[in-house]
Amino acid sequence: MANFLLVSHGEYAKATKASVEMIAGEHKNVKAIAFKQTMNQDDLLEEITKAASEFDEAPTILVDIAGGTPANTAQRYQQKHPDVAVYSGLSMPLLLAVVMGTPIDEAIKQAIDNMAPVGLTKKKEEPKKTIKKEETPNKNVTLTPHTMQNVRIDERLIHGQVATMWTNALKLTRIMVVGDDIVKNDVLKTGLKTACPHGVHLSILTAHGAARRINSGKYVGQTVLLLVKNPGVLRQLVDFDVKLPEINVGNMSTKPHSRQVAKSVAVLDKDVEDFEYLDQKGCHIYHQMVPSEPKEDFMEMIK
Template identity: 90%
Template sequence: MANYLIVSHGEYAKATKASVEMIAGELKNVKAIAFKQTMNQDDLLEEITKTASEFDKAPTIIVDIAGGTPANTAQRYQQTHPNVAVYSGLSMPLLLAVVMGTPMDEAIKQAADNMAPVGLTKQKETKQEKPKTAKAEKSDKNVTLKPHTMQNVRIDERLIHGQVATMWTNALKLNRIMVVGDDIVKNDVLKTGLKTACPHGVHLSILTAHGAARRINSGKYVGQTV
């Protein structure tokens, strides 16, 4: 397991670690350092040296911004520890990706892709299932699912949340998220929230249970990762 030492101006690194732990659990392979106003670069170098020595093997250092004191000090440390890699751009998506085992190059790309317009700024069309007639509802009750391209099925009242949007979507390389619930289809407020939470570049379908079964059976999502 790779080790990570994250360093930032103020408490940002510690807060980022704490936030990621809410999703991924305790991160024993990650340590965070806060560069405070009362510290100078030598103080920070001493703290980096001390903290890095606590790992069983050399950590990868991730700092907040290039050119800042944490970055410059990390590079000073790197001069005497050439086996240590240093990256800038610390963020929650980046840290979450690497602790889940994503290679750094891919994690950086995923973190960049995570920056996208959301809410009212986000223009995403979601096809809605038309209301079902009583006759159609009855005819769908015995639907049997045929083979499909689904990568993962979750029963979770949180619907699209941090683990789904950031971890599972990237890990499974999904290009469509299907949210299934008869009540959800009728709730405009909830649908707006789901559109906002859906990752950039991923299609979203909000369907009734019978509508989802019918679309899967029809082969509508063949060739997609759902």
């Protein structure tokens, strides 16, 4: 019997498993993992590795959405275990079909067919899609300080909230991920390319490389979200004369000796030092997890 490991944001995977068991009974070949806000990718990878090792054979991993942290972390696990298949789109119809023995490809078709108007609900006609002409960046190569308007610290980098909510709210044309360590990590770069939303360009750069491109005017005319994992990278950019008028602190996971200042943000002493430096340089730093939430003064939060 095939094994299945469910991974989702929050309790969704566990709830889906419980709902299916109401119909099909308990299945010991199915395990579920909840990804919580206080966790980072390494924490989740450890959970996936532990759960997968408890199966007699390699499981198929079902995650909630493509591009989210569960999907990105499952792909990291897959890199070292190529016999493991990973699928997004976890749902009750999909899980019910596979636990009843339906092959995964057929189960996906059945789950899609299950999404249909019910009763008197009429199917809506889809509006015609318009294709936007790609904007051409400014080719000016003179290095002068340039401003990055959309800047976010998010340790998970491109995940569900960034790939959906922030991309749509800001109408992004490019995501720029900056970090010297990220450029050297081929596995992480592969995951970022997979997670990047369709139609959005992706740049993965060192701090020096990003500053040079920004200050050469390469991204003028584009709507760019600058993503970093910690404030130290932004401190480097400021020292390279990149102007950062506003910085959104979204997610920084709990670490040894860190201090929790928000539900999704924990800071080390070094982080506080970097934030104070950025504040002194005139950066307005705020906390906003998703676009629908109000902005909170981050410097007040870390006092």
